[in-house]
Amino acid sequence: MSARLSRTSRPSCPPSPTGSPSCGATPPIAAAHETEPDVRYIRQEIFEPIGTEGQHKISAASAAIVGCGALGTNIANNLARSGVGRLRIIDRDFVELDNLQRQVLFDEDDVRRRMPKAAAAVEHLRRANSVIRLEAEVCEISSANIARLIAGCNVVMDGTDNVEARLLLNDACLASATPCVFAGAVGATAVTMTLVPGQTPCYRCLMPELPAPGTTPTASTAGILHSTTAVVAALQCTAALRLLIGAFEPSDEVLCVDVWDRELTRRRLPRRPDCPACAHHRYEFLNAAPVERDTAPPGTNSVRLAGRLDADPGCLAEAWRGAGTVVLNDWLVSLRVGEHEVIVFRDGRCIVKGTADPAAARSILNRLLSLAR
Template sequence: MKRYSRQMLFQPIGEAGQKKLQQSSVCIIGMGALGTVLASHMVRAGVGLVRMVDRDYVELSNLQRQMLFDEDDVRDSLPKVIAAENKLRKVNSSVQLEAIVADVSLNNIDALLQGVDLVLDATDNFATRYLLNDACWQRNIPFVYGGAVSSRGMSGIFIPGQTPCLRCFIQSADSTGQTCDTVGVIAPVVDIVASYQAVEALKFLVGAEKQHRESLVTFDIWHNQYFELKYNAPRPDCPCCGTKQYPALQEEQQLVVTLCGRETVQFVSREELNLKQWKERLEGIATAVRFNPYLLKVELPEGERLVIFADGRVLVQGTEDLVRAKTIYARYIGM
């Protein structure tokens, strides 16, 4: 317990709270900017089980704000959760870490949330957030929302039976088209948002119910703006916490989706892919091939790139044209 001595000196946590943390489990969805800060806080605080889920791999542009990665991870094209796990095991070997390379979907949401006390949102799109929101509400799991873009941030904790859900505040996906890949983001706002999320997580896990912030906080650190939107009662017509229809759990999974601002189209196969076999199959065709146990990167003669994951996902990079991407996918992978 010496590791946590300064944290236990903080009276609202103390030794009793520390023991609760060590018996707790959290699931962090997304291991980018917010996720790396959240994972670092949870592991250093001594949360017993930290499950990390992300579909992506480390790229050079991530290093500006994604604090657990370095240039070696970029060179090796490591999946983000694997790179994060490698760093965090050196920080606190007593915490159980689970690194899952996967795209969150209806097919795996049950398994991902199995046995966790709290879900931490570190995603970059509202489709996944709505899925998390609805899945958490159906399973009575608290959900800590966070978002950051440009110099703006937003955060709040949503607890079934105590607060409204995320859909009560944000009733449709963000239509501004502003993402970190289109308008950028500065690192300090990421750290602030994730810290707001982390402290609400700690309050919940140690049982400090009276200290939960009962509002959605938003701020712009460049333009010196700060707002709090106080929670009201759940909307009776809310399809999640009101009528309990959970619409995100009824939607069919999108098998082809354009990743906004990244010149990338993602294809999801229902079957796993053998990376060694695909490496052998594409080596004679591609201009360059890079391979590790988690993914296969292929430079194509046409100029586009394929990134193939063992879980069945394939990224066609270098275009946002769905027709062009489907042509590339069909040519090399098969429809």
């Protein structure tokens, strides 16, 4: 990570507290709600347990959606259309072709434009609901930024795909007394549980320790059905609406779904009296120093490189002109040469596609950087 390139002007979209462009602006055209009676949420208001009063609470609420993949897109789609007043969508990745099977907010144009998932989700959802506030955070969550990212939110929605991220979320939500609706899905099965700090068991009661790398199946290694994530995300969003209107009954249950065998079961999750997080308030994942390491997620043939490249995407795009296929947007630049692709985000993160070997990835990065004129 030795490249030093001068910076060009920033994109016109103003930066958010995490450095990525913020997308809360109102579109300039007249929206449907300005020209027609405001009946947007009428079916939801007719539903007696919510009613007009419940809808007002939903419209006044804020939610953070952490991870905008299969779960996160279904969650964001549901909560935006349900009228949650402010949605902060947080994701580190960009849209790829193999996401489209289940990540409902994205399309082939997002793939071509290498759109970050959070920004693409906001772009699509703004067309569905222009009266709520939508914020995109294109960044990797860590112990250094998670408290800021969920600050001010009434509920946190887990759209992540790994235990480490959930344990961090669990700590952050306990520390800030914020409810969190967790879920995990692989193949045709999924589980979901809702943490209400002080009232329910927490995620660490379910998963006391971090499993060894590569020992738990993921969507990349064991596959995933669209219906699995759609069903469990719907259950998560229903729990969120109940939380937001004050109709959630805290429980010590984990809900388990198997969409292939058509099973929905409840299992008791006892609160662990020795749980470091919810019993002793020791937030080991939140208080740990952020650790960066090269990671090669199984089944993706790509490497996320540790460290930050001090190079502006706009400058790189200019310098790479003619070297291969270059895509530039407000958040990243990508260069594809043959079977290899390098993606450099505005915050300096780098992903190399076409290998799962970190050493080879660094070599590819250096080779492609050397093509810069």
